[in-house]
Amino acid sequence: MASTAPPQSLSPPNNTDLQALLHAARPFLRGELEVVDPRLPSLVATLRSAGAGECWHKNGRFLDHLLAMYRILRLWGAPDAVSLCGLYHSAYSNSYVDLAIFEPNAGRDVVRSHVGNATERLIHLFCTVHRPTLILDDLLFRYDDSELIEHLKLSETSLRNAKEKGVFRGDEAWRQKVQSLLPAEGIRVKHVDTGEDVLVSRRVGAVFLMMTMADFSDQFFGFQDMLLENSDGRLEFTGNNFWALWPGDGKPGLWMNSVSRMGAIYMLVVREEEIFTLEKRKSQGNADSEPPSAERDEDIELVVPPVFESCTRVLSARDQIEARDKYWEAVSDMSKFGGAEHYDAVERSLRETVEKNPFVGEPRVVLGQLYLGKGRYEEAEREAEAGLRLLLGWGSSWDKRMPWEVWVSWARVLFMKAREKSWPNTSFGILALGLVG
Missing domain, CATH: 1.25.40.10 (Tetratricopeptide repeat domain)
Structure with missing residues (x-):
């Protein structure tokens, strides 16, 4: 996914104008997909012809979920490749759901012909890494709520000092933890089918974390709480009440604590990446023309979702x-x-x-x-x-x-x-x- 463009800004969006928010949402409200992206009707038609419209998926059809993922990510300001990854995010099946509407090998050429090499690579990676390990075991379950709240405060101060004073400290607890969980050189995760190691860059790991936030927000409702016995609201996937009758009683699901924690971790990674980039530029004499690292996927912009006050709050x-x-x-x-x-x-x-x-x-x-x-x-x-x-x-x-x-x-x-x-x-x-x- 290499590019000659400099790394994108990591600053959170500041779009509070209601008319601007409605303008961004209006094509989705009207069903005018071609206004969002001229390719979108064709991409959706491909998913429909592959059977996505007749597959059950949690609280709707699989096609509805794929479109919702695209919409959420697009409204969050995600880059084109990330939004399209959301649209095709389970196309080869993945570690959470068995819905392979394209063959993982032969079907890659079909998907690649529609979205391009770089985006297809992201889609394939999303489908083949063992996401529960990466998102839950390696990231989410390594923090408790109080630690996240404290690290958000510390990281805000660190980033301000780096930007305004050029002060970079490597001994801060929040930075050391982020670096240990998602090192600058990336993290190795198991392939969901073969068990082989797959290297995921830190930025791609962050993107998958944000995509999981969108994924959970669209599909989780009270039925999963019954299935997973999520009575404490922590959504730790430990229950097994397979007798739960779909669609349940219709209550909103207890997924927001989990997603707020994901958002906080995402923000910590975003701030660490921004400090890493500033520190790198300083060591190179502020050479803004330095091309982004392809190995680190530095061409991928890390936007901050406008939820939980731009991912700075944890809901208990x-x-x-x-x-x-x-x-x-x-x-x-x-x-x-x-x-x-x-x-x-x-x-x-x-x-x-x-x-x-x-x-x-x-x-x-x-x-x-x-x-x-x-x-x-x-x-x-x-x-x-x-x-x-x-x-x-x-x-x-x-x-x-x-x-x-x-x-x-x-x-x-x-x-x-x-x-x-x-x-x-x-x-x-x-x-x-x-x-x-």
Whole structure:
């Protein structure tokens, strides 16, 4: 994946303009894939003709999951090769799922003809490394929450000192740990089929970590918690309740603690890579023209997903569970009882949900509708906008009773009506909603 371009910026994106977020999401909301990338309709057609549209996959079809992976990564600002890797990420099957719609050997030419050599290499590597070992055993399970929180603080200071003062220290605990888990020269991981060693560069390891965040966010919901007996919310894949009946009760899944920890580790790697690059340039006399190292995949840009406050916050397993349960209590109470007399109790539950887990949009969207019903338009606008921003940032839904596109559309309706300071007071008025300006 060599390139003559200098290493890309590793700074997290700072896109807080709502219209810009909607502009990026609109082609996905409208199904205008060719607007995103002229090749995309053909790439999707290839997946469809290979049978991806008829394969079951967790909470939908395999094709839906592949498209969602592409959408999430694209909205996160991932490079083209990484987004396309998301689209084809299980094309040869992988260590998590047996869905080889292309033969790992003969099919490589087919995939390569569509996405190019560099991207196909990334796809093949993603499918052939033993990802549970790399992502879980070698990275995620090596940190506890408190250590991650502390290392995030330390790494922020280190990066600032490197940028502003040219100070580079190699004895810091956070740097030593990152370097031991993901060395600058890469990490050797077992091939999922042959057991042979496969070298994964540090940047590619980071990319696979980010892709796993997107992967989990799209496909995990309450059914997996039952299957894996994930009652503590740590998602450690230790349970074996194969009697669980799909699709379960529809609750949001307890995957966010795990993904927030992945995001924190990803941020630590990003900061270590940026310090490594600055240190390298300083030792070479600030030679910006130095070509990136092909062995280290330095041509791959490490963007920071706009979730968990740009991967700087860790959501505790306990807060995650309490927030999910309060949310479910709120939506279940309204479903069972309905009526304005329950609004106060539901509002309290939703506000507690947001306090415990401020990183998901659906509780804020539901709260926005509740405020509209009470005529509290300013509060409704605030919550609907906050929920919409979070949904657009994730590119996937937390409450998978409805797809991401539908949650976004509903949040836009609420936001628009709150600004107009109007809301129907009849059932048919609610059913007639839908126009978005």
